[in-house]
Amino acid sequence: MNRFIVEHQFLLRFALLQVFAGISVGVAKLTTSLFAVSLQSSPAELGIIAAAQSAGILVMSLPMGVLVDQFGPHRLFITGSLLAACVYAVIGWATGPLLLALCTFLISFCMPFRFVSMNAVFMHQLTRVGLGKAGWFRATHMIGMFLLGPFIAIACLEAFDVKATYLLVSMAFLLTALMAPSVMRVYRPLTQHTEEKFSLREWGNQFLLMKENHELRTISLIEFSSQAVMQFYSFFIVVIAISAYGFSAAAAAGLVTLQGAVFVALLFGWGLLVSRVGIAMSYRLAFVLIAISLLLLGTGGGTWTLWLAAGTLGIGMGVLQVVNIGRFAVIGSVLGRGRIAGVNAFVGPAGGLFGGIAGGALGHLFGLQVLFLLFLPIFMFFIWDQFRKPLVAEAELQPSEETQMEAGG
Secondary structure (H helix, E strand, O other): OHHHHHHOHHHHHHHHHHHHHHHHHHHHHHHHHHHHHHOOOOHHHHHHHHHHHHHHHHHHHHHHHHHHHHHOHHHHHHHHHHHHHHHHOOHHHOOOHHHHHHHHHHHHHHHHHHHHHHHHHHHHHHHHHOHHHOOHHHHHHHHHHHHHHHHHHHHHHHHOOHHHHHHHHHHHHHHHHHHHHHHHOOOOOOHHHOOOOOOHHHHHHHHHHHHHOHHHHHHHHHHHHHHHHHHHHHHHHHHHHHHHHOOOHHHHHHHHHHHHHHHHHHHHHHHHOHHHHOHHHHHHHHHHHHHHHHHHHHHOOOHHHHHHHHHHHHHHHHHHHHHHHHHHHHHHHHHOHHHHHHHHHHHHHHHHHHHHHHHHHHHHHHOOHHHHHHHHHHHHHHHHHHHHOOOOOOOOOOOOHHHHHHHHO
């Protein structure tokens, strides 16, 4: 046991940080959803709050991709954690939906400091452990965010109140700031990117990467679309289950937890099967399962369809994340991990912002549930495109001598 701990001490520390970071975000997200409902938010106001969770992330992710190589991920992670903790300490005193949205908007500017740093460290280590572990780092974060976070949020809200729950979230962010240095100091940027300073030109160059690299452009579009669905589901399914199906808050949170639990299981397990199933077949399977779940969620056949769709969506998203994470890491090993971590952190929240805006802008016209069908044509296109021209890996992720020495040191 001691030998295992010594040999895998980085992975264990990283996993622990990821779990705590995930719990803090998971508790905050569900608390915000339920707080918004308690403030009697309209569908439009719910959409504003959901979109506010992604707005600052959209602005800050690409700059962080450059800054993480310049200042190091641990400094940025600590800064973002401290700033977010300050806002979470006061958000519980919001007196209306728009004030809640403003606080959420401010917090969204802090998040890229944390997860771009985590993404860069993750990509750095993935070149050492190989593609089979592609989902493991993300899975540990999701355990906290989707599996433990919702249950802890419900327990805190039942035992305390919204203000106290947000104060606990603030303390959790402070705890992750203390944990970060021992985990993130292993990061070493590619030499050619250490002297780059952030500028408007560098910001534009990251967009240029997507334009010039076909695979990066394709997987970025996939990431955008999948995160739009995830954001819409994780925020609005609680509202839909409570208002349309009479779920209790705990039961509605269970839909988020089920989807998250299945998602995490696939993140841990599918990496072991990718080499046998193949990249192209994994993408096809993921797109088909996501399309089925969207159809179930959008047609509203009954409460059982919500539970079935939650599990199906978790499987599809888990398979998709494993292969997409691996492809981002491969490209990052060539073009710069910080820069690709920034691109990855940009396109996902951009999709999340789209999901929130779609719910807020169209929910009052058509109803929230039917909007799941809005995403269906996108994934039908992905299915068609994968059969027409499969996305096949051009290079596999192999451990390098450099990363092995860095990890060992």
